[in-house]
Every structure is written in C-alpha cells, then in structure tokens.
Amino acid sequence: MKALIIGGAGFVGSYLINHLYHDCKWSVAVTKLENEFIEEDYVTPYNLDILDKEAIHQVLKEVRPDYIFHLAAQSSVALSWKNPALTIDVNIKGSINVLDAIRELDYNPRILLIGSGEEYGHILPEETPITESNHTRPGNIYAATKACQNMLGKIYSDAYQMEIIMIRAFNHIGPKQSPIFVVADFCKQVADIEKGLREPVIKVGNLSAKRDFTDVRDVVRAYSLLIQKGAAGETYNVGNGEAIKIEELLQKILSFSTANIKIETDLTKLRPVDVPIIEADISKLQDCTGWKRKISLEQTIMETLNYWRIN
Ligand code: A2R
Numbered sequence: 001m002k003a004l005i006i007g008g009a010g011f012v013g014s015y016l017i018n019h020l021y022h023d024c025k026w027s028v029a030v031t032k033l034e035n036e037f038i039e040e041d042y043v044t045p046y047n048l049d050i051l052d053k054e055a056i057h058q059v060l061k062e063v064r065p066d067y068i069f070h071l072a073a074q075s076s077v078a079l080s081w082k083n084p085a086l087t088i089d090v091n092i093k094g095s096i097n098v099l100d101a102i103r104e105l106d107y108n109p110r111i112l113l114i115g116s117g118e119e120y121g122h123i124l125p126e127e128t129p130i131t132e133s134n135h136t137r138p139g140n141i142y143a144a145t146k147a148c149q150n151m152l153g154k155i156y157s158d159a160y161q162m163e164i165i166m167i168r169a170f171n172h173i174g175p176k177q178s179p180i181f182v183v184a185d186f187c188k189q190v191a192d193i194e195k196g197l198r199e200p201v202i203k204v205g206n207l208s209a210k211r212d213f214t215d216v217r218d219v220v221r222a223y224s225l226l227i228q229k230g231a232a233g234e235t236y237n238v239g240n241g242e243a244i245k246i247e248e249l250l251q252k253i254l255s256f257s258t259a260n261i262k263i264e265t266d267l268t269k270l271r272p273v274d275v276p277i278i279e280a281d282i283s284k285l286q287d288c289t290g291w292k293r294k295i296s297l298e299q300t301i302m303e304t305l306n307y308w309r310i311n
C-alpha cells in the first residue's frame with residue numbers, strides 16, 4: 001500500500017510517518033512546506049503549499065497513493081483568534097483544493113480528512129460525551145473552519161462517490177508537540193524552572209475547561225485503522241472518551257516535579273471564548289476498528305515532561 005501524508009512535517013505527521021512505515025509496512029510519501037524539515041529519511045518528501053491546487057495535482061499524479069491523510073492545517077485555536085483569515089484560507093480553501101485535486105484523478109483513493117472535537121463547540125450538559133450525530137455549534141474560528149471542512153468532505157463524498165472519511169480528533173499530546181498547546185506548554189515551563197531558566201512561577205490560561213486528551217501514538221493508530229475500515233462519507237470521533245479539567249491536568253504535571261512552583265494566571269492566555277467541556281463518545285470508532293487506548297495520560301505527561309527536560 002502507498003500512503004501520502006499531506007502536511008506531514010507537523011506534530012502528528014512525524015508519528016504517523018513512523019507508524020505507517022514501521023507498523024503498517026506501507027510505502028510513505030509526505031508533503032511539507034518549503035521551510036519545513038522531515039527527519040525520517042526513509043520517506044519521500046515533497047514541497048507543497050495546499051493553497052496551490054496545481055501543485056497538489058502534480059504530487060498526486062507522481063505518487064498515486066492508495067491512502068491520503070490530510071493533516072495540513074492552521075491547527076491552533078489560540079492563533080485562529082489572532083489570524084482568522086489565514087486559518088480560513090488554509091483550513092477551508094486549502095482543504096477544498098486537496099479534495100478537488102483528488103476528484104480529478106482517474107482512480108478513487110481513500111482519504112482521511114482530519115477535523116476536530118472543537119467542531120462540537122457549545123455542548124449541552126445532556127449531550128456529553130458527544131456522538132458524531134450531534135449538532136455542531138463551533139465556538140471559535142478554528143472550530144468553524146474544521147466544521148466547514150467536515151461538511152465539504154461529506155458533500156464531495158456523496159456528490160462524487162469519493163472515499164472520504166472524516167475524523168473529529170480530540171486533544172492529542174506527547175513529546176515534540178509545540179508549546180503553544182497546553183500540555184507541552186506546562187511541561188516546558190516546569191522543565192525550564194527545574195533548569196533554573198525561569199523563576200518558579202507557571203503561567204496559565206483558563207484552568208476550568210475540560211478536555212479529552214489522548215497520546216498521539218494512539219491517535220495515529222486510530223487513523224491507520226479508520227482509513228482501512230471507515231465508511232465513506234462517515235465521521236468518526238478519535239479521543240480518549242473521558243475529559244479532564246485543565247486544573248487537574250496541571251496538578252498531575254506538577255506532581256511529577258519536586259520543584260516548588262507557584263501558579264499565576266496570564267491574562268494574554270485567556271481566549272475570548274473557551275467552551276467548558278469537549279468529551280468524546282468513541283463507540284463508533286471502537287465498533288468500527290476495535291481500537292483501544294494503549295498509553296495512559298500519566299505516561300504521556302511523564303514522557304512529555306522528560307522530553308522538555310532534555311530539549
Ligand atoms: O503552520 P506550520 O508552518 O507549522 O505548518 C503546518 C502545515 N501547514 C501547511 N501545509 C501545507 N500548506 C499550507 N498552506 C499549510 N499551512 C500549515 O500543516 C504543519 O506542518 C502541518 C500541521 O501540523 P501541526 O500544526 O503540527 O498540527 P498537528 O497537531 O500535527 O495536527 C494535525 C491535524 C491538523 O489538521 C489539526 O487541525 C488536527 O490534526 O487536529
């Protein structure tokens with residue numbers, strides 16, 4: 001089998017490359033932005049900006065993948081408040097370019113479109129844990145772009161009989177993630193405090209939100225299973241199935257350090273809207289693939305903290 005990962009130089013990409021090549025034993029081609037670097041020398045890299053549809057077409061013609069994983073995105077909720085236009089361009093226009101370029105092929109590859117648990121947004125108390133058939137009520141620009149991508153995936157799948165499977169990925173974490181995201185951010189701050197690089201104060205945003213965290217290695221296993229077994233035109237939640245309060249997450253991280261650390265709210269880290277809870281119902285994923293989480297929250301936090309201790 002030949003897989004193509006679009007947007008493979010990011011956090012999930014590096015784990016997906018490794019999993020598809022070593023565990024699935026597929027041949028793997030990867031696209032990246034021109035200024036990005038792919039560490040894994042056993043995959044073929046292509047420079048590609050998804051805002052350039054003709055370039056997507058060229059890569060697809062050359063690789064002729066059986067499976068396409070579309071990861072490329074402006075992936076930060078926080079950044080989407082600061083740069084909504086870029087988020088809309090990359091996540092909506094970029095995704096439609098990808099879908100259109102695939103539609104023009106003379107064969108029908110299977111495609112995984114990676115959306116977000118954030119698409120559900122303002123979830124009512126009786127709706128949690130949330131199933132795929134629930135209403136989406138996005139609470140931020142990033143979430144709106146991913147909800148739109150999901151709708152486009154469904155429309156293209158139905159209208160053109162394309163093999164598109166839509167994912168709603170909940171929070172995924174692990175070593176190497178950018179510290180713009182909460183677990184990497186807190187772990188890096190703790191590691192910097194331990195190294196004496198900053199005063200013993202951790203700066204935090206909204207601690208009252210509850211989010212559903214899964215180790216990225218478990219997430220990419222779900223992706224490879226779903227691209228093989230998922231039904232075209234269907235959406236699947238990928239998450240842990242249980243949300244944790246960010247405050248509790250912070251306490252877990254702090255419990256892995258002997259440093260005496262004070263907690264301080266940084267007002268610049270608060271978002272105009274931060275929905276209270278996003279928690280996945282994962283029965284559709286489990287019924288389809290038999291997927292189960294292998295890595296505990298404690299293990300992934302510990303490994304992320306250790307990563308920042310040596311980097
Ligand atoms: O923003 P950068 O410079 O880190 O590059 C990101 C890249 N990317 C693009 N690729 C092609 N054409 C573009 N116009 C474009 N704009 C951004 O997509 C990055 O290398 C990659 C996305 O990876 P991350 O930001 O590390 O996200 P992560 O955590 O790997 O998430 C993968 C997917 C995304 O669709 C998220 O929205 C979703 O899972 O949660």
Ligand code: GDD
Nearest residue numbers: 075077116117118169170171180181182204205206209274
């Ligand atoms: N980043 C960050 N930094 N978040 C903080 C902080 C902080 O210091 N303090 C509290 N938070 C809260 C945020 O307000 C949010 O409620 C939660 O921690 C998680 O924030 P992020 O880690 O930035 O992730 P996200 O939930 O906004 O988005 C991530 O998960 C989505 C799936 O649910 C990203 O990986 C998205 O790409 C993904 O779609």
